[in-house]
Amino acid sequence: MTPSPIIAPSILAADFAHLADEVRAIEGAADWVHVDVMDNHFVPNLTIGLPVVQSLRKATSLPFDVHLMITDPERWAPGYAEAGAYNVTFHAEACEDPVHLAKTLRAAGAKAGLAIDRDTPVEPYLELLPYVDTVLIMTIKAGFGGQRFLPEMLDKVRDVRRRITAKDLSVRLEVDGGIAADTIARAAEAGADAFVAGTAVYGAEDPAEAIRKLRSLAEGVS
Ligand SMILES: O=C(CO)[C@H](O)[C@H](O)COP(=O)(O)O
Numbered sequence: 001m002t003p004s005p006i007i008a009p010s011i012l013a014a015d016f017a018h019l020a021d022e023v024r025a026i027e028g029a030a031d032w033v034h035v036d037v038m039d040n041h042f043v044p045n046l047t048i049g050l051p052v053v054q055s056l057r058k059a060t061s062l063p064f065d066v067h068l069m070i071t072d073p074e075r076w077a078p079g080y081a082e083a084g085a086y087n088v089t090f091h092a093e094a095c096e097d098p099v100h101l102a103k104t105l106r107a108a109g110a111k112a113g114l115a116i117d118r119d120t121p122v123e124p125y126l127e128l129l130p131y132v133d134t135v136l137i138m139t140i141k142a143g144f145g146g147q148r149f150l151p152e153m154l155d156k157v158r159d160v161r162r163r164i165t166a167k168d169l170s171v172r173l174e175v176d177g178g179i180a181a182d183t184i185a186r187a188a189e190a191g192a193d194a195f196v197a198g199t200a201v202y203g204a205e206d207p208a209e210a211i212r213k214l215r216s217l218a219e220g221v222s
């Protein structure tokens with residue numbers, strides 16, 4: 001039995017000139033706000049960094065789900081925890097000692113998340129599950145919003161869900177990339193219980209209504 005779904009709209013698809021308003025528009029409907037931090041090094045795209053997160057933190061009470069697509073997360077991730085992020089996710093491909101970084105993040109008051117990109121197998125990381133709070137499976141190649149959902153990534157979701165269940169762990173299993181009304185149920189069926197949606201929420205005429213729809217589709221599976 002998976003816990004009730006978390007819907008985490010990504011502000012990557014929001015209007016960056018009005019971020020505070022865009023986040024307030026989903027208060028009451030969303031569970032977390034997903035913040036994509038890209039450094040034009042780990043991924044070939046550049047978004048926002050710590051000063052924006054620090055300012056935005058004051059604008060809303062929604063928990064921040066920070067997704068770090070950066071090299072050297074050991075250097076930068078603790079700052080996001082100190083800025084009040086609820087969950088800080090770093091990429092397995094960018095981190096030499098994920099257990100150590102997860103401990104550092106927890107000591108700084110945040111949940112710790114481990115992200116697995118499209119071309120990375122999940123198997124070597126299954127033994128790390130007891131040390132993290134969130135596993136984020138990319139259902140696209142990390143770097144850009146608006147890409148097509150890759151259903152073949154769902155095998156990884158199933159593998160992680162199987163291990164969470166077998167070891168009775170309380171780890172959130174998040175999917176990120178191309179999550180929309182026509183894909184969310186498949187991800188939920190595979191065992192995901194946290195869903196990032198950028199384009200499907202901020203590209204909709206009524207973002208709060210889009211979130212409610214996504215939630216009911218995910219709930220319909222459990
Ligand atoms: O991490 C990401 C990109 O690397 C974003 O969170 C993701 O792309 C969400 O946007 P969309 O729902 O439009 O795919």
Ligand SMILES: [Co+2]
Pocket residue numbers: 010034035036067176196
């Ligand atoms: Co993301």
